[in-house]
Amino acid sequence: MIKQMVKWELRRLFKNRKFKIAFTLQLLVILLIIPLFGSYVKALEEGGFFNLSVGGKGYLPIGISSEKNSLTNIISENKRFDILWIEEKEGMELLRNGRISALLVIEKDFEEKIRSYRSSSVQIYINTQNPKSVSAYSELNSILLGFRDGAIEARIRDLSIATPNIELIFQPPTTNIESSQNQNTAQGQGPVNTTNIPERPSNFQEQIERTRASFEDERGGYIVLLVLLLPLFLSGGMLIDLLISEKERRTGEMLLALPIEREKIFYSKFISIMTIILFQLLFWVLALYFFGRIANPLIILPLTITAILLLSITGLIGVYSKNYKDSALIVTVTFILLFLLLFGTSTLYVAGLKEVAAISPLSLVIAIENGTYSLKEAAISILPSLSFSLVLIYLSTVLYRKDEFYFGPRPTISDLIFEFAGKLQFNRKIFSPYIISLIFGFIAIFISIVFEIFFGIITLYFTESIFAILLLWATIEEFSKSIGVFSAKKYYPLKWHEGMLAGMASGLGFALLENIIFTFFTLNIFPDYAVRVFIMRTFLSGSIHILSTGVIGIGIAERKYLVPFFLLGILIHFVYNLTVLQGVL
Amino acid sequence: MIEFLDVSKLFGDHKALDNATIRIEDGTTIGIVGPNGAGKTTLIRLLCGILNPTSGKIIIDGLDLQKHPTEIKKKIGYLPEEPNLYERPKAGELLEYFGLLYGVPRNKINQRVDELLNLVGLSDRKDWRVSSFSKGMRQRLAISRALIHDPKIIVFDEPTMGLDPLTSRKIREFITTLKKEKTIILCTHYMYEAEQLCDKIAIIDKGKIKAYDTVENLKSSYIKEKTFKIGLKGIKKEILDNISSDENLRIEENGDNYLIIKTKSYENLKNILKEEITYFEDLTPSLEEVFIKLVGKKDD
Structure with missing residues (x-):
């Protein structure tokens, strides 16, 4: 059928x-x-880097103040650039007049420094009154990133160094070239991209090419x-x-x-x-x-x-x-x-x-x-x-x-949640509120993840504050965990200590599943740390989840204290988040 | 045999049907009447397995509808209040689709479609899109859809509502032809329709079944006295005295050459008046009066 x-x-x-x-x-x-x-x-097949800018061959006139080296060779391969080899002073003048869209100033001994893994600097000057400058900056920046990654890979491979000391400073395009120059001079920040790479060179060009290809x-x-x-x-x-x-x-x-x-x-x-x-x-x-x-x-x-x-x-x-x-x-x-x-x-x-x-x-x-x-x-x-x-x-x-x-008044999400909770009722009534809370604790982790991502992005965008994010996450997690206690309360008249136990059960369920997920990710990224993470989180994060939701559970059981206990639970969670962030724990 | 045993249906906190119990014999035509929102449609949706009861049981031919829904649904043909037809397909395609879903064999489906379209007077519209049909045509097409699998039980929800008198009459005639071989459940607002077509009537109000019996029994149960208007050659004192002396007879109105009399038995009246009667009219209240008496208000 x-x-x-x-x-x-x-x-x-x-x-x-x-x-x-x-x-x-x-x-x-x-x-x-x-x-x-x-x-x-x-464009990629022709050797250009992927970029969202438009335009064909020679669309972007740029100036380069440098001798030819491995970096300029790569830049030359990009068909969008029409390159003028000029002195810095002359380049600045052309940039102001809008004749070129960007000026690249590369240190004289760039090649030598890079091959010996020493610091070198590259400066990009743009004139943002010229609309092509943004495209030129974007393309040049992509190339520099690829170049830097290649250099890092070369160093890792040749020297077998696990954690290279790389410093990379990004500077967005400024509104005009004067301010760009002044800022650089005043703050003593010459390079847009700076790569500090010490010591010996080896199959350098091959590494860069490989990274670029992968990119x-x-x-x-x-x-x-x-x-x-x-x-x-x-x-x-x-x-x-x-x-x-x-x-x-x-x-x-x-x-x-x-x-x-x-x-x-x-x-x-x-x-x-x-x-x-x-x-x-x-x-x-x-x-x-x-x-x-x-x-x-x-x-x-x-x-x-x-x-x-x-x-x-x-x-x-x-x-x-x-x-x-x-x-x-x-x-x-x-x-x-x-x-x-x-x-x-x-x-x-x-x-x-x-x-x-x-x-x-x-x-x-x-x-x-x-x-x-x-x-x-x-x-x-x-x-x-x-x-x-x-x-x-x-x-x-x-x-x-x-x-x-289809026909009747559609149940709200909370009606459905309570109905689901009703189905979780155990034959032995004494355990039922805790079983309901525990199972809702498991589910709460998924609810939290969705809301934390969604509201996290918004909060970060508007506040740019990690503290706001931590407070938001603590609030979302506590609200999610409390659903189980509210559901249990719907069917059982919980006293304060029963509410606390139900809250603790919900916190336990949440912490258990959260730990499994964390450990799974750690196992994937840092396998050596997985067991340590699991143990640490079980004792620290687990205890906090149990404690904070236990406190909230008291508030849910004794309705008149709902708001202060809810806030206290969130505060406990937030303080814990802060201590983790500060590296105290 | 259809049995509703203490069936209730809740939508949220609202009790749309409250402990309904009804037994419907095979081959009878049952009318479900009641004011708007009384629970008529809920009752028949429950019967068709469209809704699930909150409590109680619906037994059809000895099978519990909740436990054997697909088996029982094959025996039921349903005409909803609105025809609820897909707009794009042609009339023939629509009937064919529902026929196949109801398990009509593929090699017999075309013949069945033709038969039904002929029966409802739409044989020349087989290849017309449903969207081009008038309201009456849609209703007739919906009736043929309800009959496509030759069901034993047919449920009609307000089949003549909003239709012109001619189409309504045709549909009532059609239902009369079906009465001979099917069990019919007819949900209607129109008392005369129920009185004309149904063997038994269930009056439902606020989710409760207030009464369930034959039309005659309902009338006799709820209206104790009959009312007659009797024309006489002349109103003689002797006649009036005879009527007054009978405790079962009561004169409501004494006209120039007629009397309006309330009585429990027409026979007594006949014996007293004999050859004096020039004409006779039964003014006994209709089913509508029974309905108003039970529901306590006129149906809107």
Whole structure:
């Protein structure tokens, strides 16, 4: 019967005007992205560094005040630059007149210093009244970063030094060249990028080339995501449309009357959209592979996992929302979050934080494209996303079976939480509040992670204060953990000491799972420290979580003290966070 | 046999149906009447397995609906209050889809679709898109969808609401033809419709079933006296004395050549008046009066 329903849904979709418009728009956007993508890849193949600036050959006139060396050789390979070899004074004059977009001043003995691993400086001067200056700065900065990374790798390889002493100072483009110069002079900061590299040289050029190649390759894989993520996000919207249109037009009532299990109705819609996504992915992956834009069609696997993740989230939104208006806000926020999460992690991956970013299936796309993936990396990328998706799909079917999501007043999230808590009640009533709190403590870690990322970014952007972040995180975690105690209180009239115990149970659940997650990451990044981290966190962080939520539990049990005890719990947590930050513990 | 045993349905804190108990014999036509928001639609949605009861049991042909939903749902055809049809497909495609989902064999589906479209007078519209149908046509198409799998039980929720008198009449005639072989549950606002079509009536208000019986029994149970208007050749003193002396007869109005009399038994009246009667009119209140008496207000 599901097969019949899937066929019907697909027919409906392909005949639907909204779908046709969305599909055509998507096709046009992807077709626009591909030539853009092609030009980037071409630029990379020609030896230029990846850059978001526009323009063709010789688009950016720059001046270089230096003898030719390994760095200027790399810069010369970039076809966008039209290079003038000039003296510094003459270069400044041309920069002021707008004849060149940037001036690069390299020390005379740069090559010699670098080869002997000594400090050397490179200064970039720009005139921001010239619009091309920003592009020139961006391109030159990319090259310098690549050059620096190459130098670091060379040093690590040649000298087997684990932790090189590298100092890198970034300076954004200034508003005009005078201020740039003055600032440099006044503060005694000559270089835009300074590399302090002591001692001996060896196969230096080869190292730089290798790093640069890797840099380019990863950005190539990164762009593939731009093309292939578009159909995924659009299809997510279509699933919501399928689910909500049945509610709004009341056609779903007839589906519920059918001799079929309710969850199969949900599955039929999910499978229909998944089929469309797979078809699109297959089409685009094969097309891009055929035209040589991607190296390995196996990227379809992590992309499919991403699609399942996306559909499971949008499916849940579709089931929960009563109408389009309802879903619009949730979808917007979720898509932004998801985009941040998926792209954020893959950006981290490209930036080199591979161990942390590996959790995103999109990082695996890049790894497969670069041919650097391993089975372990694939498992780390796929399993968490797939597990999370399955949990969400299960939740969707649970909600879809509930009459209220179609006919009655829709339960609020807190109603659902309390209902779930009610199902956790134990035969022996005496243990039930603590079991409920413990299980909610496990769940609280996931709630916290989502909100900490979302509000953390916002807080950091507006306050730029690490203290604000620590306070925010303490607050979010304590609120998340307290849900379990509130749920227990809903069913049991807790006295103050029972509330405290319930709070401690929730804190314990939270701390246990948090520790496992932390240890897992530590094991991945610093395997030697994993056991130490686990033990330290068990005693320190674990105790604090138990203590702070225990205090809050008293407030929840004795409602009149709710606010002061809540604040006290948050304060305990915040102070602990501060001490960790200060390195006291 | 359909049995509702202490069935309740809660939406949040609101009790849409409160311990409803009804037994419906096979082959009967049952009317569910009640004011807006009384719980009529909830009751029939529960019967169709669209809603799940909060408590109680619904037993159909000896099977618990909660435990055997797919098996029982195959026996039920449902016409919702609004036709709830997909707009894009053609009438024939829509019926074919639902037929297949209800388990009609693929080799018989086309024949069944043609039969039904013919039955509801839409045979020439088989290849028309649903979006082009009028309200009456949609309702008729929805009826054929409810019948596509030849169900044993048919549930109609307000089948004539909002339709013009001619279409309403056609639908009532159609239901009458179905009465012979199906169990029909008809949810309606119109008392005359229920009175005309149904063998038994359930009056429901505020989620509770207030009464459930045949129309005649309901009338006799809730309206103790019948009212007649009787035309006479002349009102003689002897006749008036005879009526007054019978404790079962009461004169409500004494006109020039007619009397309005309330009585528990028409037979007594007939014996007294005999050849004097020139015309006779039964003014006994209709089912609507029973409804008002039970619900305590006129249905809006």
